[in-house]
Amino acid sequence: MIKHVGSPNPRPSQCRGEIKCFRIGCTPKATIDKYLEEAKVFVGKANSKSVCPVFPSRRSSALRTVAKILDNGGVIGTPTDTVYAIAASCKHPDSIRRLYTVKGRPTEKPICLCVSHLDQLRKADPPFSPLLWNFMNRCYPGGISCVVPKGSWLYNLGLGDAYDIIGTAGSICIRIPDSSVLAYLVSVSGPIAITSGNPSGGADSTHHDMLIGSLGHKLDGIICDGESRESCASTVVSCLKIDQGTITYFREGCTPKEVVDKHLEDAIQQTNSQLHEPTLQRHVTAPGLEIGA
Template identity: 30%
Template sequence: METKRLNEEELNTAVAILKADGLVAFPTETVYGLGANALSEKAVKRVFAVKGRPTDNPLIVHITGFNQVKTYVDNIHPLAEQLTEKYWPGPLTLVCQTKKDAFPAVVSAGLSTVSFRMPNNDKTLALLNASGLPLVGPSANTSGKPSPTSSEHVYHDLNGKIEGILEDGSTAIGVESTVLDISDPNQPPMILRPGAITKEQLEQDLGIEIAVDKHLIKESEAPKSPGMKYKHYSPDTRVMMIRENDWEKAIAAARQQALKVGVMAGPTIVNQVQQNVTTVFTYADDSVEAATKGLFAGLRALDETNPKLDVIYVATFPEKDLGVAYMNRLKKAADQQYFE
């Protein structure tokens, strides 16, 4: 199968592919999504097959706004419209109770809830509007590996497996959306997956306390949201988290064991350690925003280093504001392993 790399002038080609139950990867502000007609069981099953994604992992449905959500949702939460007015289009996914048979069961992994998002990307919004379809859009990569933040990452993983990629360079944020459970109209919202829209931001804007589900789903359990499994976003190379004060010890230990080490960090740390490691991936600056944007790209780049690295050391950040989302992804990529 030829994977076509499509520009915005070829939007009609992308629409035709989707209407024929084909797959088109699309850009968002977070990561690239693997698009398929959410109303077609055949198309959605292809998404799981192409990604190698476990069928107990539900998908997010991408739509054009709150009016489209109302078509599919039962028992709408009293805060739903306020949330969409404030944050859509944007990196907020809402888990809602859906009407019976609104979507094929494979979309929700058999649950009675479905997650919805309106992405903040002009090309993808144009695709949604032109197709008139709700589109599932899990990350456009091999399941469990670092999410794709550029069309090149998508092409690397899925070339020859999908019909098209709607191209738009690199994504702005770099990690997936915040997932907020509002499926019970009688309960306050709960964050199932942290993202760029933070708990603090939601609490300030809504004037209520927001709960956070910190339970990491075991392999035997069915997640309510994508990204709740223990190990995720992982390259083949072992990843280890390095706390701010442990870099000297970590580098010394690696040298003693003659390990080939790659380092992912901001310029300050990289400048301190790069003479003593095999290779580095430097974030644009020392901020958590730059680290978040560069995390998945860095994991991919260092995983493909030749000769193969023994371990990738990655800088940690305080778990506050955007640092919560960054550390959530990093902990899963590292299988919770810190240098001790």
């Protein structure tokens, strides 16, 4: 049990940042002291005029506030299942354009589309092959991003005018993180455009402090969740030729190439067993077939 030293109900201006332990139980005093220091830093950053508002990741009320920021056209920083990212709602094309400005990203580099789960993608009814679906079933959710053919099915996700801003003319990168924070935000606000939370060419943000320090003055809010789960971003895989039994890599990130290649091999086997088509068997399992690049 802990107690503030001072008046029974101190106003913020009176708080001295001190606590007193009546009993040291299962949680060591050093741990409680560490929590206090982290709280001081958190409050200090929240009150800083040079930094956007910050929100704790474990409070649903805070996440609802961030969802409203997205709905109102704001750009936010968020944890993912890899490193920190910045995001904007697909309902606001100008906010997606602002992502490029915030991080100084060249406009020729596409931005990913983030959805909450694979069923959300299925409901949009993209004309993907059984092999691509079987492959994505193994990749999502998690630290793999799949580049797939673009099409009118994206309007079923509510992209609207954002269609021409996200991805390239013929393809789009789909991100489905294994993240409760992002799953909640997308379920409330709809699909979001997302990119890594660092200045273009800079180091990945592996703690909310890094994101606050580098881009905090340009954002409308940051969700703070401490250390990131990974030290680098997701692995980005092109699935544009997957029906030829081939995938290529735009970036090898937190998920090793060997793991992704195994996903493809297993997806090919599953697809062959489902379709019972010898032509597919010969096509995708021919000797010397290249998997990866």
